[in-house]
Amino acid sequence: MAKALDDKLVLAISSRALFDLTESHQVFESQGVEAYRQYQIEHEDEILAPGDAFPLVKKLLALNSQLERAPVEVILISRNSADTGLRAFNSIQHYQLGISRAAFVSGHSPDPYLSAFGCQLFLSTHADDVRSALAAGFAAATILSGGARRAQNNELRIAFDGDAVLFSDESERVYQQGGLEAFQHHEQDAAKEPLRGGPFKPFLAALHRLQQEFPAGDSPIRTALVTARSAPAHERVIRTLRDWNIRLDESFFLGGLEKSAILEAFAADMFFDDQVGHCEKARGHVVTGHVPHGVSNE
Incomplete structure (x- = not known):
C-alpha cells in the first residue's frame, strides 16, 4: 500500500479546467448525459486541446524533475464517469503529464474526495463544486476562460x-x-x-x-x-x-x-x-x- 500524500502539495483539478472540453460540453448542455457519453466514446482517441489551467499544472509538475523527491501531486477529479473520462486520460498520456491518480464521480460532487486525497487546492469550471469545496475548508477557485498562457516561461x-x-x-x-x-x-x-x-x-x-x-x-x-x-x-x-x-x-x-x-x-x-x-x-x-x-x- 502506497503511503499517503501528506508530504506533498496536492492539486485537484477538473477535466474542464485542465483541457478544453467546450465542444463536448455543448453536447452535454444541449442533448444530455447519454449523448455526451456517446460523443466522448466516439472521440476518445482525439487528443483534447489544453485548457486554461493546463500551463499551471504543467509548471507545477515540472518541479518534480528538479528535486530529489517528487513534491507535487496533481489529481484529476471529474464529474465524468470512468467510461467518458478515458479521453482525458488519453490526453494526459499524450502530453506526458505526470498524473496517475483520478476520481470519476459520475455527476456527483467531488467535494468528499478532496479530503480523502489530502488536497490543498481545487480548480474547476463548475462554480457549485467550488463553493462546496470552500465551505468544506479547502482552497478552491472557479477557472475563468481568457488571459495569456505563459508556458514559454519556466518560472x-x-x-x-x-x-x-x-x-x-x-x-x-x-x-x-x-x-x-x-x-x-x-x-x-x-x-x-x-x-x-x-x-x-x-x-x-x-x-x-x-x-x-x-x-x-x-x-x-x-x-x-x-x-x-x-x-x-x-x-x-x-x-x-x-x-x-x-x-x-x-x-x-x-x-x-x-x-x-x-x-x-x-x-x-x-x-x-x-x-x-x-x-x-x-x-x-x-x-x-x-x-x-x-x-x-x-
Missing part, C-alpha cells in the same frame, strides 16, 4: 488577492459596512493584531515550503500579493505574513487602482481574487480563478 508565478483569499474577510466586512475611512481606522487600530487566515492560507504555506526546498535565490516559484489596500492598511498585512512565517516574493498595495497592469507585468500564470469585478478585468490579461468566498459573495 511558476502565482498572484493572490488579500482579503477573503489569503486572509479572512473580517476587514472587507468593515469596509463594506462603514466605507474606506472606517476601514483605514480599523486597520490602524488593529495593525499589530494578525489577520485570521483565509481559504488560501494553507495553499500559500505549501507553496512557501516548496520554495524552501530550492537553493536560496534560485527557486522556480514566485508569488505575489496584489491587493487594493494601501498605506496605512498595509502594516497589518505585513505583520500578519511575518507572524505566519510566510514570505511573498512581491507585494503590491494598489490603493484601489486596477490590478490588470500589475498582473500582466508580474506575468502571473494564475491570479486568485474573491471579487467578480476584479476577476472580470483580470481575466483578459492573466488566467484568473474566482474565489467565491466572503462577504462579497454572500
Whole structure:
C-alpha cells in the first residue's frame, strides 16, 4: 500500500479546467448525459486541446524533475464517469503529464474526495463544486476562460488577492459596512493584531515550503500579493505574513487602482481574487480563478 500524500502539495483539478472540453460540453448542455457519453466514446482517441489551467499544472509538475523527491501531486477529479473520462486520460498520456491518480464521480460532487486525497487546492469550471469545496475548508477557485498562457516561461508565478483569499474577510466586512475611512481606522487600530487566515492560507504555506526546498535565490516559484489596500492598511498585512512565517516574493498595495497592469507585468500564470469585478478585468490579461468566498459573495 502506497503511503499517503501528506508530504506533498496536492492539486485537484477538473477535466474542464485542465483541457478544453467546450465542444463536448455543448453536447452535454444541449442533448444530455447519454449523448455526451456517446460523443466522448466516439472521440476518445482525439487528443483534447489544453485548457486554461493546463500551463499551471504543467509548471507545477515540472518541479518534480528538479528535486530529489517528487513534491507535487496533481489529481484529476471529474464529474465524468470512468467510461467518458478515458479521453482525458488519453490526453494526459499524450502530453506526458505526470498524473496517475483520478476520481470519476459520475455527476456527483467531488467535494468528499478532496479530503480523502489530502488536497490543498481545487480548480474547476463548475462554480457549485467550488463553493462546496470552500465551505468544506479547502482552497478552491472557479477557472475563468481568457488571459495569456505563459508556458514559454519556466518560472511558476502565482498572484493572490488579500482579503477573503489569503486572509479572512473580517476587514472587507468593515469596509463594506462603514466605507474606506472606517476601514483605514480599523486597520490602524488593529495593525499589530494578525489577520485570521483565509481559504488560501494553507495553499500559500505549501507553496512557501516548496520554495524552501530550492537553493536560496534560485527557486522556480514566485508569488505575489496584489491587493487594493494601501498605506496605512498595509502594516497589518505585513505583520500578519511575518507572524505566519510566510514570505511573498512581491507585494503590491494598489490603493484601489486596477490590478490588470500589475498582473500582466508580474506575468502571473494564475491570479486568485474573491471579487467578480476584479476577476472580470483580470481575466483578459492573466488566467484568473474566482474565489467565491466572503462577504462579497454572500
